[in-house]
Amino acid sequence: MMKKNTILLGAALLLAACQEAPKTEATANESQAKVENVADQHQTIDELIANLEDSKNKEIIVVAHRGDWRNAPENSLQAIQNCIDMGVDMVEIDVRETKDGHLVLMHDQTIDRTTTGKGKVSDWTLDSLQGLFLKDGLGVATPHKIPTLEQALELSKDKILLNLDKSYSIFDKCYALLEKTGTQKQVVIKGNISRQEVEAEFGEYLDKVYFMPIVRLFEPGHKAKVEDYLQHHLPVAFEFTAPQDTIAFIKNFAEIRAQGAGVWVNSLWPHHNGGHDDEQAAMDPSVYDWFIENDIDMIQTDRPQLLLNYLRSKGLHR
Structure with missing residues (x-):
């Protein structure tokens, strides 16, 4: 049985x-x-560029600060790839020059904080730097290596927009790599300078890449600076720093967009946005409503997935 x-x-x-x-x-x-x-829903590079140039639509552009650095080392190829995979519009990366004239991704002047080495980037050759390892956000060494700018451009080509930070003084070398990789149309450069200065120092590139003025709303003359750009050289967007959310000029954001320039405000830290920052949003994503309600259409964030999810829930991102 x-x-x-x-x-x-x-x-x-x-x-x-x-x-x-x-x-x-x-x-x-x-x-x-x-x-x-999900992959099919990602916007093409032409769609990303069209959205960047259109300040009047309702879609909000998400910019990932130093890549997806919470899940990969900052300024690493994996941090960029993560942003591409999640459908981020633009990634901000930092560029430095090595002792032997190569361009690599690194935020600080030194490599102490983010790598297993020590010293200034400018004191190391590229070969020596590539023997080091990147650290994660907790300072723990990872298997990731320091990327060259050329590697980052190749990875990003036709997939995501790029903001090259720390690159203004070495942009001649940057632009040579943009031409080599065919990525000129994807790049945004920013600077806290007047229209006259940018035309004198950067003029040959103004029709080749996107230049975005940085305007700190706590500095004297910010209103005149914006008006001068709007009247004489309309930028694709302005980056504004608003340490208090009561600053009167914030009410002008809608008009600036109506004139054809986008409005970029960082959600990184409280002094950029009057306290409506990513860490507050991590506890309550409705904190991001402040950006929406004040006609901001470009947000640089340290929490790209959180921001994407919230914007998508409101029909403000694809």
Whole structure:
């Protein structure tokens, strides 16, 4: 009797397994389809550029600060790839020059904080730097290496917009790599300088890449600076720093967008946005409503996935 029951139980288990196999395969196919569907929803580079140039639509551009640095080392290729995968519009990366004239991604003048080495970037050759490892946000060494700017451009080509920070003084060398990789149309450069200064120092590039003035609303003359750009050289956007959310000039953001320039405000730290920052939003994403309500259409964030999810829930991002 025991032997008969054992045989029956084995047969039942075999039948159940056979019946379950097609379901498992179907589930795998459904999961793959979902992944492909998410990829299909990513905007093309032409769509990203068109959105950057259109200050009057309702879509908000998400810029990831130093890449997705919470899940990969800042300014690493993986941090950029993560942004591409999640559908970020633009990634901000930092450029420094090595002792032997190569361009690499590094925020600080020194490599102490973010790598397993020490000293100034400018005191290291590229070969020596590439023997080091990047650290994560907790200062722990990872398998990731310091990327060259050329590697970052190749990875980003036709996939995501780029803001090259720390690059103004070495932009001749940067632009040579943009031409080499065919990524000129994807790049934004920013600077806290007047229109006259940028035309004198950067004029040959103004029709080749996007230049964005930085305007600190706590500095004297900020209103005149904006008006001068709007009247004589309309930029694709302005980056504004607003340490208090009561600053009167914030009410002008809608008019600036109506004239054809976007409005960029960072959500990184409280002094950029009157306290409506990413860490507040991590506890309550409705903190980002301040940006929406004040006609801001470009947000640089340290929490790109959180911001994307919130904007998508409101129909403000694809």
